[in-house]
Amino acid sequence: MKWFLTACCCLGWLAAMAQPGIAEMQQAKQDLTASFFSAFDCSLVIATLVGLNGALKIYHNAQMGKDRVDSDVAAWFFAAIFITLAGAFLRALFGI
Template sequence: MRAIIAFCLWVTGMPALAQPGIAEMQQARHELVNTYFSAFDCALVLATLFGLFGAVTIYKNWQDGKHHIDAAVSGWFYAAIFVLLSGIFLRALFGI
């Protein structure tokens, strides 16, 4: 009878040992924060590159005599805005 009780206590204590501790959870959060800010910085750089490349392309088209560039302006502008908003959305999604 004692063996059965000892076995039951041992089995019920096993899941508690398998759970990650506070240190592991803090380490995972720290890694997520570091990775997220690297990705957010990358999104800012991409938005800047989209804006600069779009400005150069639009300026070239304007100088070549193509004065109907409304679609190109809106396309490059909205591409940069989309990248910036995706970074903000990820910040809200992960709560960082």
């Protein structure tokens, strides 16, 4: 019984040493922060290009006298708000 208890304590100690420490957690957070901001910047550039394309489409439709331009404007406006709020939401979600 004495040997069994000693072996369990030694194995428990080895299992505790195998857990990641504070340094590893800080490194993982730093890696997430670096990749998140580059992806966030990329998404803002893509959103800008898509937004400009939508604005040109709406302008062209308005100049050509097409109907329902107001629904296109609303869709374009709310998509821009969604992109902006999605970035803030993801920052809050990941704690960055």
